[in-house]
Amino acid sequence: xxxxxxxxxxxxAPLGYDPERRELGALVAGPAExxxxxxxxxxxxxxxxxxxxxxxxxRCNWLLAADEPATxxxxxxxxxxxxxxxxxxxxxxxxxxxxxxxxxxxxLLALGLPVRSKVDEDAEHGVAFDLLRQPPDGPPVLxxxxxxxxxLNVEEADDARREKIRQxxxxxxxxxxxxxxxxxxxxxxxxxxxxxxxxxxxxxxxGDERADYAAALKANYDRGPPADWAAxxxxxxxxxxxxxxxxxxxxxxxxxIDSLGTAMGFGFNGANAPVEVDSFAAADLxxxxxxxxxxxxxxxxxxxxxxxxxxxxxxxxxxxxxYPFTPxxxxxxxxxxxxxxxxxxxxxxxxRTSEDxx
Numbered sequence: 239x240x241x242x243x244x245x246x247x248x249x250x251a252p253l254g255y256d257p258e259r260r261e262l263g264a265l266v267a268g269p270a271e272x273x274x275x276x277x278x279x280x281x282x283x284x285x286x287x288x289x290x291x292x293x294x295x296x297r298c299n300w301l302l303a304a305d306e307p308a309t310x311x312x313x314x315x316x317x318x319x320x321x322x323x324x325x326x327x328x329x330x331x332x333x334x335x336x337x338x339x340x341x342x343x344x345x346l347l348a349l350g351l352p353v354r355s356k357v358d359e360d361a362e363h364g365v366a367f368d369l370l371r372q373p374p375d376g377p378p379v380l381x382x383x384x385x386x387x388x389x390l391n392v393e394e395a396d397d398a399r400r401e402k403i404r405q406x407x408x409x410x411x412x413x414x415x416x417x418x419x420x421x422x423x424x425x426x427x428x429x430x431x432x433x434x435x436x437x438x439x440x441x442x443x444x445g446d447e448r449a450d451y452a453a454a455l456k457a458n459y460d461r462g463p464p465a466d467w468a469a470x471x472x473x474x475x476x477x478x479x480x481x482x483x484x485x486x487x488x489x490x491x492x493x494x495i496d497s498l499g500t501a502m503g504f505g506f507n508g509a510n511a512p513v514e515v516d517s518f519a520a521a522d523l524x525x526x527x528x529x530x531x532x533x534x535x536x537x538x539x540x541x542x543x544x545x546x547x548x549x550x551x552x553x554x555x556x557x558x559x560x561y562p563f564t565p566x567x568x569x570x571x572x573x574x575x576x577x578x579x580x581x582x583x584x585x586x587x588x589x590r591t592s593e594d595x596x
Contacts, residue, residue, distance in 0.1 A: 241344070242337055244292070244299045254286060254301040255340075257312050260348055262299075273304045289314055295329035296336040313343040315355045318366040321392045328371060331395035335369055338414040342422065345496050350584035352429065356386045365425050381417055383424035390417060409475075410562035416489060423488030424481065430579050431484070443524070443575055444487075445480035454479040470568045483572070490563070491576040494541045507540050515542045522567045524574035534577050538570060 241262060243253050251264040254274060265274040265286070274286045285304035289311035292298050300311035308315060314336070321328035346353050356364035368389045370379045379391040394400050394414055404412035431440050441447070455478060463474035471477045476486035501507060517539045520526045528534075545561035552560045565573065 241341060242299065244297060253299060254288065255299050255344075256286070256301050257344065257347055260344060268304065270304070274301070291336070295323060295333050297333060298336060298340070300340065312347075312353065312355075313340045315357065315359075316343070316353075316365060316367055317369065318357050318387070319368040319370060321369055321371050325371075327396075328392065331371070331392040332369065334395040335390065335392060335414060338418055339367070341415060341496075342418045342492070345492060346422070349495070349580055351426065351580065352583075363429065365422070381421065383421045386425055386428070388418075388421045388425065390421070410473075410559075416493075419489035419492045420485045423485035426488065427481065427484050430583060436579055436582075439575070440484070441480070443572060444483045447480040449479060451479055451481065468564070469566050472563060472565060472569045472572075484576075487569070487572045488576055490565075491573050491580070493561075494537065494573070498537060498541050498544060501544055507544070515539070515546050517542065518567065518570050522570050524571040525578060528578065530578075530581055534574055537577075538565075538573065 241255070243262065245252055246264060251266075252274070253262055254265045255262045256276075263276050263278060266277045267273070268275045268285045270285075272287055274288070275284070276286075286301040287304050287306070289298040289300045289302060290309040291311070291314045296314065298311060298314055300313055302308060302311055316339070321332055323329050323332065343353060352363075354360040354364040356366035363386070365386050365388065368387060369392050370389060371392045372379045379389065379393075381391050381394065382389055394417060400412055400414075403409075431437055458475070458478040463471075463477045467474050467477040471483055471486070472490050473486050476483040498507065518535060520531055520535055523531055523535060525531065542565075548560040549562075552558060
């Protein structure tokens, strides 16, 4: 069974994803119409309802508690605007977009990060999505983030169009999931960095975000990135401005954690990859004496081994590299910084949950 599945490919049993437990499992009809339960749970266990977008082009397989007043799941209710579904292309685009968004939201929940809808749960601190398509004679739709509202041009779900843009911008990587992870990074900068104890350390490592953002973007598009960008940044775009450096580093941290977690779920990790890589040392980390430093170092080195092998597999099929990036030691320090920010938020989330249960 895979994350996107709505029925078991072998026995055809209906499947549903429980975001609270982060589990995909088989379902059987519940005692009331439209309700479901998990057959592997005790009879008194939770009853579920399907997200109302299950029967839409999004084909959402997420579940809600049967007694929850909402009709949309946690991921779908983050949408403020969706494209006109009277258009066949929009229906196709939306389905691909929602699948990518659900994967991202599931990971955010697993990391203990706050995920609340700006639409109807937390207008001040929540997040929302405008999924827009440019009208025939209208202004272009620019993907971006502003004060918790993430706008995505739905035509990014068109593989041919997205590849054309990737080539034009000389990008090694451009995907829907990458867009989501980058833009949500801007949102979490506002939530977890701005005005917190992490703000001054952020400026020391990434640079001062008070630098003129518009001027920085113009300079990047006029003159291109600095010649030595790869020594300090995960991508050339990250060299544009400290905000973009953070968002790109954040996205790559999510890439690392999710891909390595998936590999380990299939019984494989970088530690058993039969390849030699230039491993990082503890001294290369942002905080080498942090109690979690060894684990963080193991994650990154496992990732380097895994991606080296996967890149070779891709080349053997004549495909582009699976991970077309080479993190420098300066980039490792930034990745570790992101890891510590997430680690801190996880601890805070656990503390909040314990207090709520008292």
